[in-house]
Amino acid sequence: MNAPRAAWLFLAPALLVLGIFFLLPVIGALGLSLTDYDLYALADIHNLRFVALHNYLALLQRPLFWSALGHTVYFVAVGVPLSMLTSLGAALLLNSPLARCKPFFRTALFAPVVTTVVAVAVIWRYLFNTKYGIANFVLGQLGIHPIDWLGDPHWAMPTIILFAVWKNFGYNMIIFLAGLQAIPPELYEAARIDGASAWRQLRHITVPMLGPTLLMVGILTVSGYFQLFAEPYVMTEGGPLQSTTSVLYLMYDEGFKWWNLGSASAVAFLLFLIMFAVTAVMLKLARCGEPREQEPA
């Protein structure tokens, strides 16, 4: 048996599993997105109509799709930097030689990640209740008018972002912590001898050395945040006035609430295309940035 054939043989089980459980469903969904599969088609397949790209065109003409996309982009654009900065800040604090009780704080800061989103959402809804919530109580003490956190269409998304950042920052923090611990201490030592300030050490040692980690965490967080669903689902049900309806939420409503699987599949593929493009741009930017970053160092 020659080598290539042996290699294929070894790959066959994995390819088979991938093909059946990943590729086939994806192709099926793509086919579905070209039909108007709905309740009537579920009753009798003869009621299925092939509509070509009509689902996609209808979506692109639907204001709700664009507003859902807008909310998702808003969530990603604000949430990802905020989440990464919080993670990095927490990781730096935990990594500092001055920090005490590290295992305790590491666990405490990681705890939100492993708690159930539904249980936590109940508590957050109380914290941000307009009348009884502690958030408005604190604002009241400062003499600021109460804010309708979850009921005002302008404030609902910021509240969701805050919730998501709090819920998720611990995960990236652990990755950053591992990245920070891998930076050789000699670099900092040399910098200190040269009289570099803490800020310059951060700017010229920590950040460049964390580069690959930052990129990976960035891509993972962006693709995770594009799939915003659970937070608005449990906090606001997409409201008020659909101001927290994300693309994935729209897909859920279309597919599982109204059983318009054709249109829901089209949403899924559009979201996939958008995420693919954004990730590709991020990778490209990172590659362009690499040589320039090395020059000043």
Add this chain to the structure above:
Amino acid sequence: MLTFWTFGPEGEVMQQLLPEFERAHPDIHIKLQQLPLSAAHQKLLTAFAGGSTPDMTQLGNTWIPEMVALQALEPLQSYVDHSRVVQPDDYFASIWATNVIDGTLYGVPWYVDTRLLFYRSDLLKKAGFDAPPTTWAQWRRMLAALSDPAQHRYGILLPTNEYQQLMSLALQQPDPLLRDGGRYGNFESAGFKRALRFYVDTFRLHQAPAITNVEAGNPWSEFGRGVYAFYLSGPWNIGEFRARLPASEQADWSTAPLPGPDSAGIGVAGGSSLVIFRASKHKAAAWALIEYLSQPKVQQRFYGLVGDMPPRRSSWEGGALRDDPKARAFREQLEHVRPTPAVPEWERIANAMQLQAARAVAGELTIDQAAAEMDRQADHILEKRRWMLDHAARAPQAAR
């Protein structure tokens, strides 16, 4: 083995009703499955798609058209014809009618739901009103007298993400909500616009806070504290208010038929029915259980356990319901309830309707713009239905 799905609190009390049935029918063994109401719709559709429907289920009567469109339900007329227990004449007519789709009976009403007014009689009296409102004009005057937004006091709570309140007002109008046999929306009719205007004005006049039920939090205690003088809701809240308000406040609240443009008492014909699935292999056993649950005696016990109001007039003539002053308004209104449009798309249309109404409340749309947008969305949602109806008309043989 008879599989029976229930949704919500009914499932828990069924445990207490079933032993008597199983004693009478030792050959029937019931497998009761309780599902959360929020997952019910999805679960039913998935079960149908996967060919794993139960033998029978509890089914909200607005979902019946959908299940009928799927041809998932067993027609029940022949069972009823031979039954000594289920007497159609004894049922509230409109409630019974929600189970009849295109002339065929698919369900037997189990309990009813209509939305009407809970009100604080003491607050009304203090403001100089001796009786609850019967017309919109009276209602508006009371709402104005009882609202004081500066003190966080409002006439009524109308959560802006619930469509039942606006729908109840709209059903009081002579114009149907859909036209041409459910082919198009009819939201630009004079009647619907009148209901929408009354609804939106309540917010614009600051007689209701523009909040969703997520923010409303605990409406019961706020009703008790007098934040709201009126509350537009359903039968289960009689039990909630009895349980949640202290004994000293129990005399201060009551219920009244829903005020209408000219007279009170017209509301939505809601509720849940019992249905048998076409794929069931235990239809006779399922019907036996439906008959058992339809007995007035059992329905009275059911009301005592969970507070679901019975659909039969004779069930109201005994037990805790007969002399309950707080249930009387429901009994009155149940004679005049009106069904929602019997199309599978109705719930989706109602959601779209409420969303545009909420935009009008927020000041984004005028009444006319909101009504036009509702029609546009309803027409879009009903596109497939129109195609189905035209298709069936063109090729009646193929449909069979």
